[in-house]
Amino acid sequence: xxxxxxxxxxxxxxxxxxxxxxxxxxxxxxxxxxxxxxxxxxxxxxxxxxxxxxxxxxxxxxxxxxxxxxxxxxxxxxxxxxxxxxxxxxxxxxxx
Numbered sequence: 001x002x003x004x005x006x007x008x009x010x011x012x013x014x015x016x017x018x019x020x021x022x023x024x025x026x027x028x029x030x031x032x033x034x035x036x037x038x039x040x041x042x043x044x045x046x047x048x049x050x051x052x053x054x055x056x057x058x059x060x061x062x063x064x065x066x067x068x069x070x071x072x073x074x075x076x077x078x079x080x081x082x083x084x085x086x087x088x089x090x091x092x093x094x095x096x
Contacts, residue, residue: 002052007041007043008043008047008051009040009055011037011038011040011041011043011047012051012052012054012055013055014037014046015033015034015037015047015052016052016055016056016060018033018037019033019064020060020063020064025067027067028069030067031066034047034052040046042044043072049068050068050069052064052068053065053068053069078080
């Protein structure tokens with residue numbers, strides 16, 4: 001099990017190094033790079049984005065965070081619905 005963890009972390013480190021070489025990686029380039037490295041190391045599963053980010057140095061974290069953590073938001077006509085909940089207070093007339 002320890003050998004598998006070492007191999008997995010080595011693959012994640014190599015993925016981050018290769019992604020840092022790319023000037024502005026797109027989602028498609030990131031997925032292709034991850035699949036290529038997983039095939040090279042014959043990993044049982046593809047590493048999750050947060051596992052890849054855990055091997056990144058602090059200086060490079062924000063560059064890869066934009067690509068690996070951001071999820072697209074779908075909204076109808078560009079309007080996002082936001083729910084605002086007030087802090088619950090006691091009933092003003094005391095009967096509730």
